[in-house]
Amino acid sequence: MSINKSEIINNISYTDLVYGRINKKLKTNLSIAEIEKTLLDIITETEERFFNKIGKNFYVTNVEKNIKITVNSHTFRIITVDQLEKKH
Numbered sequence: 001m002s003i004n005k006s007e008i009i010n011n012i013s014y015t016d017l018v019y020g021r022i023n024k025k026l027k028t029n030l031s032i033a034e035i036e037k038t039l040l041d042i043i044t045e046t047e048e049r050f051f052n053k054i055g056k057n058f059y060v061t062n063v064e065k066n067i068k069i070t071v072n073s074h075t076f077r078i079i080t081v082d083q084l085e086k087k088h
Contacts, residue, residue, distance in 0.1 A: 003051045008058060009043055011076035022081050026067075039069060039078060 019032050022039075030038065046062045053059075058071040063084065070079040 003048060003053055003058060005043075005048045005051060008051075008060075008071060008076055009040065012040065012043070012071070013075065013077045015077060018078055018080070022078070025081055026083065039081070042067060043069060 014032075014036065019035055022035050023029055042062050042065050043060050046060050050061045050063075051058055052061070053073055056073050057079065058073050060069040060071065061084070062068075066084050068082045068084060070081070071077065072079055
C-alpha cells in the first residue's frame with residue numbers, strides 16, 4: 001500500500017488533549033498555532049520514503065528535526081510525537 005503524503009497534509013487534525021502531550025514530549029511550551037505550523041512544516045518537508053504505515057498509524061520520521069510524528073491513518077489525527085534517540 002502506498003502512502004499519500006498530500007492526503008495526510010490536507011486532512012491532518014488534532015484533538016484538544018494532544019497539544020499538551022506534544023509540548024510535554026518535546027519539552028516545549030508552544031501555542032496551538034505554533035504546534036500546528038511546526039508539525040505541518042515537518043510533515044511537508046519530510047520525504048515520502050520516511051513515511052511508514054504500521055497497523056492503523058502512519059509514522060513520519062524526520063532525522064534532521066529529530067522527531068517522529070504518529071498519525072492515525074483513518075482520521076489523520078496527530079496522536080503523538082517523539083524525539084528520536086540520539087545515536088552516539
